[in-house]
Amino acid sequence: MVGAGRAARTLARLWREAGVFAIGAVSNRSLASAQAATTFIGSGVPSEFGALDARASASAQVVMIGVTDSEIEGVAQQLATRWSVLEAGSAPAVVFHLSGALPAQSLAGLRSVGAAVASLHPVTSFADPAALLVSFASTPCALEGDAAALAVLEPALARIGAKVFRIDGNSKLAYHAGAVFASNYLVCLLDAATQAYAQAGIDAVEALALARPLIRQTLENVFAHGSAAALSGPIARGDVELVLAQHAALAVRNQDLARLYQELGRHAARLAQRADPWEATALPAEPGGRV
Ligand SMILES: NC(=O)c1ccc[n+]([C@@H]2O[C@H](COP(=O)([O-])OP(=O)(O)OC[C@H]3O[C@@H](n4cnc5c(N)ncnc54)[C@H](OP(=O)(O)O)[C@@H]3O)[C@@H](O)[C@H]2O)c1
DSSP: OBOOSHHHHHHHHHHHHTTSOOOOEEEESSHHHHHHHHHHHTOOEEEEGGGOOHHHHTSOSEEEEOSOHHHHHHHHHHHHHHHHTSOTTOSOSEEEEOOSSSOGGGGGGGGGGTOEEEEEEESSOOSSHHHHHHHOTTOEEEEEEOHHHHHHHHHHHHHTTOEEEEOOGGGHHHHHHHHIIIIIHHHHHHHHHHHHHHHTTOOHHHHHHHHHHHHHHHHHHHHHHOHHHHOOSHHHHTOHHHHHHHHHHHHHHOHHHHHHHHHHHHHHHHHTTOOOHHHHHHSOOOTTSOO
């Protein structure tokens, strides 16, 4: 393992406990961090990556790169350079990383030393590794890369209960943007709701208490009926006057919030197949027209 942070150490422990992989070298930037990782995993030989020699790093059959996304290509290059001095056939057979946004192709340099490469993205948050040990089973995992790597990783994931699905490596940025919308931007959306409530004098705690049952009900509706059918509110009803008044009210105190309201409103109008409320007002108001 190179980069045994939250995600990689969790997978390593699950695989060790399931008897899928025995853990060998565990390298992080610092030795102390690698030691903490091996303690968590319950196995492995900790080291500082910079001090790990070619033969020790090549002694494994499978190498998991769990460094942060921006470090992946650099680490892969360093491994390829170190392993290029070894006799042919002694580099690890499979190398994979855990990024949701980057493809297996980020490890392409390792093919020249004989490794098959893959990307494996568990669709979950590893913020609390200890808790995830209990709840990991059924986690969806996106997998793509060389056939020889997938032939090793797919059964290894099945053994710890993961639900593997294949993804096109060329689409990983868009695929990961889906997760950004579903997770990160959902948080931002709730923050925006809190800001709107604040303009009405409702504090953040009360705002979340008000939003909570709404969020739950809305999500249940989306999962049961799909996004378009779950959309309710003024835009779904085509209440253009209310939408414009609401936008103007927000803009008085917070232009950024008003802009976000407008952009999401436009998206909602397309989802509801209604006319864009802001464009609609720019059209001449004709009897029987859209306005
Ligand atoms: N966290 C999640 O919820 C999650 C979910 C799915 C996928 N992932 C993916 O998993 C990967 C790791 O994320 P993470 O959240 O586990 O990160 P993390 O907790 O920050 O761990 C990264 C680890 O990589 C080590 N590292 C960083 N750069 C290194 C380098 N140049 N050489 C050697 N070791 C290096 C760090 O060592 P030090 O401790 O010594 O600094 C650290 O232990 C990323 O590709 C991420 O996209 C994460």
